[in-house]
Amino acid sequence: MKDQLSVIAIMVDNRDEMAPExxxxxxxxxxxxxxxxxxxxxxxxxxxxxxxxxxxxxxxVKFRRQLEEIPGTNVQMINFPN
Numbered sequence: 001m002k003d004q005l006s007v008i009a010i011m012v013d014n015r016d017e018m019a020p021e022x023x024x025x026x027x028x029x030x031x032x033x034x035x036x037x038x039x040x041x042x043x044x045x046x047x048x049x050x051x052x053x054x055x056x057x058x059x060x061v062k063f064r065r066q067l068e069e070i071p072g073t074n075v076q077m078i079n080f081p082n
Contacts (some may be wrong), residue, residue, distance in 0.1 A: 005080045006053040006060050013072035015040065015047040021070050026051070029063045 012018050026049070035052035042079065053060055059080065067075045 002056075002082055003054055004057050004060065004082055006055075007051050007057075007078045007080075008051040008060070008064065008067075009076045010049045010051070010067055011074040012047045012049065013045070013074075015045060018070060018072050019047065022049070022067065022073065025063070025066045025070070028066075029053070029055075029059070032059065032063075 010022065016042055026036075032053055032055035033051050036052050038047060039051045040047045053063070060077065060079070064075050064077050067073055
């Protein structure tokens, strides 16, 4: 299976409490992440993390599902076929 490029956006509610769990999953998939941008909301209660992911499509889906299992996360993904 060929690698694909994806943009994964993660909105994290209750940032102080949920950030460690989100970070743990991101770290597990770190070898496939080629770019990252994180921006907190003005109130600092939410955070938006945008990742550029390059890897197998089934691994990207697995990664997304792991993130979606965390309460208070909203995950969106855009895939760019090669």
